[in-house]
Amino acid sequence: MIAIIDYGVGNLYSLSHSLSHIGAENIITRNPSEIEHADKLILPGVGAFGDAKKKLDDTGLTSLIIRLAKEGKPLLGICLGMQMLFDKSFEYGEHEGLHLIPGEIRPIEPDLSVPLKVPHIGWNTLHITRPCLLTKYISEGDSVYYVHSYYAKNIGSALSASSEYDVAIPGVVTNGNVFGTQFHPEKSGEIGLRILKAFAE
């Protein structure tokens, strides 16, 4: 059973339907006991970092998620949920993350050497730098769907796959049993389903 952590941000139905589509039992929940007993956790998220982190803190689940991840329960963060796995974010101020993967979240725009549009919206190809569990069923050059204005920096060995948008945008990150995708696997067609399948198995 995979617990999709519901802390009041975003539409979780697509993610739930995607998991059901590949035969992965899942539940959308904010119940600590259900989260504790789930085999795996998914931390979703859209919107601004500060607001989302506050909402997560308000549910009282932050320390539980950190504890379970440290105990070895597989955890997948998606989009803003991925960003929250890192140490901190500089989106409208400075906010503490969950410190499960070393690195920080910074705006894309100041790092661009050419004027590209921000947010980075649309389908971009993945360059797999270090294969991990999530890349098991996908190939170099497969496309995934992104929507974001901030990206992970100074993440060291956590990088597994990136996409080129003048700068290298970390697309798949991993640190032991903790995984993250900056893109939305539940909106990335067949390739996204393959990534979810690898996590769910």
Add this chain to the structure above:
Amino acid sequence: MIAKRIIPCLDVKNGRVVKGVNFEGIQDVADPVDMAHFYNDCGADELVFYDITASFEGRALFTDILRRTAAEIFIPLTVGGGINEVSDFERVLACGADKVSVNSGAIKNPDLISQAARRYGDQCVVLSMDIKRVGGSFHLFAKGGRVDTGIDALQWAHDGQERGAGELVVNSIDTDGVKGGFDLELLQAIASRVSIPIIASGGAGCMEHFTTLFKSVPAVDAGLAASIFHRKEVSIEALKKYLAGEGIPMRIIQNKEENL
């Protein structure tokens, strides 16, 4: 590298997909959920569902179609039509939409854009504009392209971005349904005023029109069309392969043997 997007638009009335020519003379085409599957499988990068129903019964049919589509199709889904207040965003997002397109509702109440952007994020708010040349300038039209608001469309696009719209759909009434190509002049004018993604709509008649679109106005991120795809005059699969061959970055689906 980020790809240019090809987006089929499904106008839905009373549970069926229809497409007008110059917004009039609607003809029935097919079942929306079947068509969504078809487009998903042939490589459409997103889907747009536009609710052109006025009745309560038609709206219920539409939300049912939306739910069924969102449960089976795993690419971005934008929904528009009848979005007049924040509660309308809630209604379609709850059915599985990823983005919501506002048009006349934003003309009546421009604050709708900022209210929705604050609540759901900029990425969720698509500002759709019907634009027509009037006396040498571009005017914004309301009510499905029937009413001239007198508003300068370029200023409206700029203001929409300032209010928090995450993407623009630029639909040219002058070229819509004519199949003579996209309105490059209008798109270039809009592109010079905004920095958010632009989805071009109105005028696609053949594959070459998409090449011209992406090469002439590089700031355009996506091409949207309806009837040429619905009537299979242009296949999305063939179009994307053709555009990739022309050097335009495209997401090409690899047919992998193993099925999920």
